Amino acid sequence: MRTPNDIGGLDEGPVDVAIHDLTFWEKQIDALNMLLGAKGIRRTDENRRYIEMLGHDAYNTLSYYERWTASMSRLLIDKGYITQEEIDAKVAEIRGRLAKDAG
Amino acid sequence: MHDHDHHDHHHENDHAPVAKDEKIHSYYQILGLALKELLIEKGVITADEVRKAIEYRDSITPANGARMVVKAWTEPAYKVRLLADGVAASKELGLDPGALNLVVVENTPDIHNVIVCTLCSCYPRNILGLPPPWYKSREYRARVVREPRAVLAEFGTRLPETVEVRVHDSTADMRYLVLPMRPAGAENLDEATLAALVTRDCMIGVSLPQA
Amino acid sequence: MMGALSPGDRVRVRDDYPVGHIRTPVYVRGHEGIVARAFGKFRNPETLAIGRDGMPMKVLFEVRFRQKDLWPNYSGSDNDTLLIDLYEHWLVKV
Numbered sequence: 001m002r003t004p005n006d007i008g009g010l011d012e013g014p015v016d017v018a019i020h021d022l023t024f025w026e027k028q029i030d031a032l033n034m035l036l037g038a039k040g041i042r043r044t045d046e047n048r049r050y051i052e053m054l055g056h057d058a059y060n061t062l063s064y065y066e067r068w069t070a071s072m073s074r075l076l077i078d079k080g081y082i083t084q085e086e087i088d089a090k091v092a093e094i095r096g097r098l099a100k101d102a103g
Numbered sequence: 104m105h106d107h108d109h110h111d112h113h114h115e116n117d118h119a120p121v122a123k124d125e126k127i128h129s130y131y132q133i134l135g136l137a138l139k140e141l142l143i144e145k146g147v148i149t150a151d152e153v154r155k156a157i158e159y160r161d162s163i164t165p166a167n168g169a170r171m172v173v174k175a176w177t178e179p180a181y182k183v184r185l186l187a188d189g190v191a192a193s194k195e196l197g198l199d200p201g202a203l204n205l206v207v208v209e210n211t212p213d214i215h216n217v218i219v220c221t222l223c224s225c226y227p228r229n230i231l232g233l234p235p236p237w238y239k240s241r242e243y244r245a246r247v248v249r250e251p252r253a254v255l256a257e258f259g260t261r262l263p264e265t266v267e268v269r270v271h272d273s274t275a276d277m278r279y280l281v282l283p284m285r286p287a288g289a290e291n292l293d294e295a296t297l298a299a300l301v302t303r304d305c306m307i308g309v310s311l312p313q314a
Numbered sequence: 315m316m317g318a319l320s321p322g323d324r325v326r327v328r329d330d331y332p333v334g335h336i337r338t339p340v341y342v343r344g345h346e347g348i349v350a351r352a353f354g355k356f357r358n359p360e361t362l363a364i365g366r367d368g369m370p371m372k373v374l375f376e377v378r379f380r381q382k383d384l385w386p387n388y389s390g391s392d393n394d395t396l397l398i399d400l401y402e403h404w405l406v407k408v
Contacts, residue, residue: 001331002340008221008272009341009385010245015257017237029135030233031156035148045363048223049335061124064224064239066131072138082141090137091130098133204353221339248341251381252390267393270381274337275374275399276356 003052004059029065033072041079047071163232167198168280169301171207171230173294176285182209189280193230203229208271209282210308215262216269217255217308218279219247227278231303238307248272258309280306286314318373323349324408325377327400335363338404346408347379350397358401372401 022030036042050071051059062070076082142148171193175182185192189205205227208216220226221244226234237243247254251268255261262268271279283305289297292314304310319325329344337359352375357368381394388394 003336005222006340007241007245008339009249012242012245015237015240015242015246015254017258019235019237022233025132025135027157027160028139028153030160031153032135032139032142032148034156034160035152039147041147043362043365045335045359045368046365048359049363051223052335060241061127062131063128065135066128069131069135069138073134076138076142081145081147082138086141087134087137090141091133094133094136094140221341222337248396249381249385250389251394264391265393266391267395268381268390269394270396272339272396272398274339275359275401277353277374277376277399 004054004056005048005052026065029068029072033068036072036076041081042072042075046075050074160233163229165231165301165303165306166298167193167196168227168231168303168306169298170196171198171280172282172301172306173297175282176297177294182282185282198230201229203227204277205230205280206277207280207282208269210284212284213265214267214269215308216271216279216281217247217251218271218273218281219244220273221245221248222274225273225278227280230280231306235303235307255309258304260310281308283308283312286312288314319349319352319375319402319405319407321349321351325349325375325405326408327377328404328406335360338400339398341384342377342379342398342400345379345384347377347383349405350376350378352376353399356401358403372403374399374401375405377405 033047037044047068051067054062054067054070058070059067073082073087077084077087139153143150143153171185174196175185181192181195184195185207186209189207190200190203192207193200193205210216219238224234224239226238228234243254248270251270252262255268273279283301285297286300289300289312300312300314302310302312305312324346325348326346327338327342327344352373354374355371356374358370358372359368362368376397377400379396379398380392381390381396382388382392384396
């Protein structure tokens with residue numbers, strides 16, 4: 001009866017102590033999350049609840065900042081700042097731009 | 104376009120499950136950018152605010168914590184204040200702890216402290232900056248509460264059985280910083296040299312300062 | 315409310331499993347420890363998480379456990395401890 005984040009005491013392998021700098025994408029997600037907090041749009045515990053609601057499979061598949069992205073997207077939809085349709089259209093637009101850049 | 108598609112799908116033919124994960128990661132990478140662009144288009148945030156937020160984060164480094172540690176090593180009265188009220192003691196050095204509730208825990212010959220957040224990634228960000236990748240990892244969070252000595256050994260830190268290893272799981276409003284012991288052989292070093300000994304890992308408690 | 319528990323008191327963590335955003339990890343639930351210090355009152359994360367104001371506030375305590383009480387085959391020293399921050403409504407005085 002654990003939420004997917006509640007992992008204290010579970011069996012796991014060695015700690016990978018390697019240090020790598022955040023990518024620019026990760027820094028942007030961190031900045032977005034910070035700004036949404038500063039503007040009173042989300043509270044830390046709301047963010048955490050959305051991450052816990054991802055379920056075990058999504059929690060374990062997604063990277064740290066991907067989980068934050070998932071949490072922010074759902075919170076912004078639930079609070080009426082953004083609609084799923086707007087997200088879908090924007091994702092398609094960005095994919096188009098990336099494909100054009102790559103091609 | 105066709106070249107791009109071909110490249111994208113290359114791995115899928117060889118390793119289907121990996122390719123599925125790649126598609127998931129790709130979706131979330133794009134979703135993050137989509138959220139940023141939508142929030143800017145709607146006027147919820149500005150591009151300048153995003154840039155400044157990134158600059159702010161980059162400006163906070165473990166050197167802040169190292170200054171506090173060195174001052175505590177060199178000024179006994181500051182150490183007393185630091186252990187009594189980490190927030191006020193950080194402000195004395197001109198640092199901005201923001202809304203952080205900072206608790207400083209002292210290593211002694213008998214006690215070694217180590218910090219974790221098993222539930223997420225709580226960390227004194229306003230003082231030390233963002234946590235290292237391993238601090239947020241499943242392996243560290245799961246294991247350090249149950250087998251701290253084994254985890255510390257993976258960082259090269261081995262402690263005698265006579266030392267109490269004290270794990271702090273920061274589950275709530277308080278954020279923890281370890282005040283390490285001043286290493287033997289560091290008696291005559293100047294403050295800048297001392298500060299260089301106080302790494303981020305020392306202030307989380309997985310390492311010891313090495314003179 | 316602040317007076318209900320004090321440093322030195324022996325407490326048991328509730329062994330309950332409500333649905334929602336809970337800051338009491340499963341690994342300490344049902345275990346006994348000692349109140350190490352009180353940190354004052356903070357908004358309740360369980361209701362902050364669902365968009366409420368987190369009131370009434372809850373007293374936050376640091377609770378100390380002996381590692382060998384938490385884990386049946388703890389491999390370290392008998393002196394080793396774990397300290398964790400828990401809100402008052404998760405603690406029962408023993």
